[in-house]
Amino acid sequence: MKVPLSGPDITELEIKYVNDVLKSNILSIGPVIETFEKKVAEFTGTKHAVAVNSGTSALHLIIKSLDIKDGDEVITTPFSFVASSNCILMERAIPVFVDIDPYTLNMDMDKIESKINKNTKAILSVDVFGQPMNMEYINCLAKKHGLKVIEDSCEAMGAEYNGVKAGKMCEAGVFAFYPNKQITTAEGGIIVTDNDNLADLCRSMRSQGRPITGLWLEHERLGYNYRLSELHAALGVAQMERIDEILKKRDNVAHMYSSRLKHIKEVTVPYIDPQVNRTSWFVYVIRIDEKIDRNKVMQYLLESGIGCRPYFTPIHLQKYFREMFGYKEGDFPITEQVAASTIALPFFSNLREDQVEYVVEKLQEAIKKCSR
Numbered sequence: 062m063k064v065p066l067s068g069p070d071i072t073e074l075e076i077k078y079v080n081d082v083l084k085s086n087i088l089s090i091g092p093v094i095e096t097f098e099k100k101v102a103e104f105t106g107t108k109h110a111v112a113v114n115s116g117t118s119a120l121h122l123i124i125k126s127l128d129i130k131d132g133d134e135v136i137t138t139p140f141s142f143v144a145s146s147n148c149i150l151m152e153r154a155i156p157v158f159v160d161i162d163p164y165t166l167n168m169d170m171d172k173i174e175s176k177i178n179k180n181t182k183a184i185l186s187v188d189v190f191g192q193p194m195n196m197e198y199i200n201c202l203a204k205k206h207g208l209k210v211i212e213d214s215c216e217a218m219g220a221e222y223n224g225v226k227a228g229k230m231c232e233a234g235v236f237a238f239y240p241n242k243q244i245t246t247a248e249g250g251i252i253v254t255d256n257d258n259l260a261d262l263c264r265s266m267r268s269q270g271r272p273i274t275g276l277w278l279e280h281e282r283l284g285y286n287y288r289l290s291e292l293h294a295a296l297g298v299a300q301m302e303r304i305d306e307i308l309k310k311r312d313n314v315a316h317m318y319s320s321r322l323k324h325i326k327e328v329t330v331p332y333i334d335p336q337v338n339r340t341s342w343f344v345y346v347i348r349i350d351e352k353i354d355r356n357k358v359m360q361y362l363l364e365s366g367i368g369c370r371p372y373f374t375p376i377h378l379q380k381y382f383r384e385m386f387g388y389k390e391g392d393f394p395i396t397e398q399v400a401a402s403t404i405a406l407p408f409f410s411n412l413r414e415d416q417v418e419y420v421v422e423k424l425q426e427a428i429k430k431c432s433r
Contacts, residue, residue, distance in 0.1 A: 062419045066368030067241035067344075070300075070307055070410035078295040087291055090268075094294040098251070100301040101236070104219075105226050107253040109260035112294060113267050116215040116237025116250035118287040120148035120185075123233045123252060126262040127209050129154050129182050135211075136176050137185040138168045139377045140396045145187050145213045146376050157181070158377055160393040164332040167194045169395070174202060183209040188217035188227050190372075191243075191343040192333065196222060196230035211235070215250070218243040219308045220341035222334075227341070228253045238293075241409070243341055244300035244307060246293040310410040311342040317417045318345050318406065327353055327428050329402075345408040346372050348399065354431045355402055361427035362404075367420055372405040 082093055094112050102110040113119050129135060131153040137145055139158040146156040157176050162169045166189045173184065184203055186194045196212065203210045214220070215237035217227040228234025233254040238246040252263050261273055262282075270284025271277075300307065319330050329348040333340050349355045355371070362369045375396050377388040390397060406420055 062416065063366040064368060064407045064412075064416045064420055065409075066370060066405065066407050068409040068411065069240040069245045070303075070310070072299075072303070074303065075296050075299040078299045079292055082291045082295045085291075089288060089290045091291045093291045093298060094289055097246075097289075097294040097297040097301065100298060101251050102253065104301065104304065105228050105234070105253050107229055107234075108255040109253065109257070111252040111254075111260055111263045111267065112289040112297070113250050113252065113263075113287040114289050114293075115248055115287075116213075116235055116239075117144040117148060118267070118285070119235040119237070119250035119252045119263075120144060120211070120213060121151050122263045122266050122285075122287065123211055123235065123259070124148050124152050124154070125266060126259045127183060127211075127232065129209075132180060133182040134178070134180045135183045135185050136173060136181060138187050138189070138396075139375045139393050140166060140189060140373055140400065141187045141213070141376060142215070142373065143376050143379060144215075145185060146382075149185070154182070155180075156376075158393060160395045161189075161399065163395050163399065165192055165194075165334050166190065166399060167192065170195060170198055173199075174206075177202075177206050177208070181206065181208060183211055185211045185213060186231075187213040187215075188220060190331065190346055191217045191220050191341040192331075192337055193217055193220045193222040193227040195334075195336065196225070200230060216242070216343035217341050219304060219339065220337065221339035223336050224338060232256060233259055238297060238300075241344070243311065243343060244297065244304055246289065246297040246300070249289050249293050249297065307410050308341060311408075314408060314410070314412045314417070315340075315342045315345055317412075317414060318408075318421070321417065321421045322347060322424075325425060325428070326350075328424070342408065344372060344405045346403050346405045348402040349404060349428070351402065352432060353428055355404065357431040358424070358427040359404055361430060362420075362423055365423040367423055368407050370405045371400065372403050373400060375400050
């Protein structure tokens with residue numbers, strides 16, 4: 062049996078909406094992107110949604126809109142996809158890392174305040190693997206020190222903490238729509254915010270700095286080609302119309318895994334904070350006991366036709382971060398310990414029960430073969 066790591070949930074509805082755009086002859090800067098933005102804003106309960114071509118672009122525009130620049134510091138996590146730190150470097154600001162909580166895998170909130178100094182301008186939280194942080198606490202801390210808050214919810218579309226949707230409780234939040242995400246636009250991202258000025262700036266900068274109501278070749282600020290096409294937006298509209306169905310499917314797959322894996326003593330299944338009343342499953346990441354050779358387990362799974370990956374490689378140990386900032390092993394021990402033990406198992410909306418059974422069977426075989 063072959064079980065891929067991930068796969069999009071595409072139906073005839075998505076195909077129809079994309080074909081409708083092709084037939085319309087309006088492939089960019091048209092009405093479909095506005096429909097997509099409206100649906101996301103309504104879903105998240107925010108005033109504005111600004112669609113762009115990637116989650117990275119969305120984060121970059123927020124950093125730029127908040128006037129974070131050379132030498133400013135932004136507190137964030139080293140346990141994330143590298144884009145959450147790259148967007149800070151794009152404006153020559155400095156990511157300041159906080160080690161993670163060993164259970165939620167999000168930033169350890171007790172360690173954030175000690176990182177704040179006169180150069181700190183913002184906190185960029187990341188909702189790792191679809192589990193949102195306690196944004197009430199983050200906002201209180203930010204207010205105390207006069208900081209902005211950005212929520213990277215690229216992995217958390219639909220998640221809720223204490224009944225509030227991810228991406229909402231901050232200056233601006235971000236979602237991403239790569240094909241392995243909860244919903245997809247193939248490539249794409251979106252900014253959500255209640256801040257009118259920030260939304261206007263992002264709309265302008267995503268399209269080469271054009272004024273919102275200006276003429277085609279007029280530009281009032283430095284901008285970028287970060288637009289999302291009508292084709293991508295059409296995918297997004299269809300996916301948003303099905304989002305409750307998609308999230309429920311992913312809940313079911315996660316439940317199938319957890320019920321089968323929780324009895325394997327060498328495996329730690331994902332921990333959910335009790336205040337998270339809705340986890341939005343992006344990936345299903347387990348942790349393997351340190352007595353088991355994690356890399357050999359992954360190799361066995363791959364040889365059995367099962368897609369798997371380590372999630373994540375710590376950002377501070379990436380080659381260019383070591384060279385730029387002098388980071389070394391041991392700087393963030395919990396992040397490093399967790400990263401060395403993780404395996405992302407195949408996870409997507411339409412993963413079948415027999416596929417889950419096969420993955421668990423082969424995982425158990427691998428564990429037996431790969432004890433240190």
